Amino acid sequence: MKALQTVIVSLLLVLAIGCDYKYITPDTGAPVDPDDPISFSAEVEPIWTSQSCVNCHSGNGLFSLKQGEAYQSLIDNSLLDLENSANSKIVTVPGSSGLHSGYTYSGNQELIITTWIDQGAEDN
Ligand code: HEC
Known part of the structure; x- marks a missing residue:
């Protein structure tokens, strides 16, 4: 009986808090080779x-992430963390x-x- 209660309480906990995680959609793209230079305009902006x-x-009061405008926004709004790319606001x-x-x-x-950030975040 105790075991059943534990199972039920655990299930309820999982239901209550288990869904509160950062959802990452399944991968469809090719694997990323860290030594292969990433193009900002061809791969990141899209x-x-x-x-x-x-x-x-789109620049209407909020910073723009449109092609051709995004790089300046990232710089102006300090959205990149060059020391710790995963900590960049544009990522988190x-x-x-x-x-x-x-x-x-x-x-x-x-x-x-x-x-791309680890490679120096160039406007390339
Ligand atoms: C429905 C409108 C909307 C969409 C879609 C949206 N954003 Fe935002 N975003 C906002 C608003 C409004 C703010 C400013 C208020 C806030 O920080 O929540 C913001 C703020 C941000 C910030 C923080 C800026 C700062 O200085 O702290 C980042 C980074 C960001 N958005 C990136 C994105 C990215 C990347 C996407 C697409 C994956 C996206 N947003 C989609 C409305 C949106």
């Missing part, structure tokens, strides 16, 4: 278009909470962005 970030982040905010909970990256997209 992520913000494909993940609908530009619906809101999507999928986090509130209005960003529904806007996130796939694991592969996140890896493309962090690798």
